[in-house]
Amino acid sequence: MAAAGAEEPERDSDGGGEELELTPAQLIRSLEQAWLNEKFAPELLESKPEIIECVVEQLDHMEANLKRAKGGDLKVSIHQMEIERIRYVLSSYLRCRLVKIEKFFPHVLEKEKSRAEGEPSILSPEEFAFAKEYMANTETYLKNVGLKHMPPNLQKVSLLKSVPKPNLDSFVFLRVLERQENILVEPEFDEQREYTIDLEEGSQHLIRYKVVAPLVASGAVQLI
Secondary structure (H helix, E strand, O other): OEEOOOOOOOEOOOOOOOEOEEOHHHHHHHHHHHHHHHHHOOOOOOOOHHHHHHHHHHHHHHHHHHHHOOOOOHHHHHHHHHHHHHHHHHHHHHHHHHHHHHHHHHHHHHHHHOOOOOOOOOOOHHHHHHHHHHHHHHHHHHHHHOHHHOOHHHOOOOHHHHOOOOOOOOEEEEEEOOOEEEEEEOOOOOOOOOEEEEEOOOOEEEEEHHHHHHHHHHOOEEEO
């Protein structure tokens, strides 16, 4: 993925040499979509390093253009505000991911460990290093503060069991970007049966997250 005008656009994964090029407006929309999905999803979503890299390059390009612009021009102030807005969205997106890593770190690392070959990673290399360090520091802290003072049979703790998992049964609001048919919905009560629904493009719904998690990952729906 590459922003229009970038010097070294990334090639597609099949090695065919085809370039996926986005306009600056499309790139920012992709960032905003990733930000909103990450903000409202109860679990850590797939990492988007290519979007982050392209947005940073685009911000550098915009700032370089501003330096060449004439001072006092109203357009300069407008572009500067847009740069600050994009930086806020980018920072908020990255902070949101770090908060989830800290909150669910053993489950995040376990999911990454059990990831099948070829399956997209939910962590960037930097996030993976942060999660491992955070887990090591947590284990060291627990050992030094409490566990070493406990009887030998109580000096081990399973962080996977102790740290709560993301609540995939929580409800989320979403907007449908692509029409979907026959979405299986689990019953709310024992006396109910499973049923299917169609999601019309442009419609909005309140629904259990785990029902639409694959659609969020594919970009068919947008959390709002």
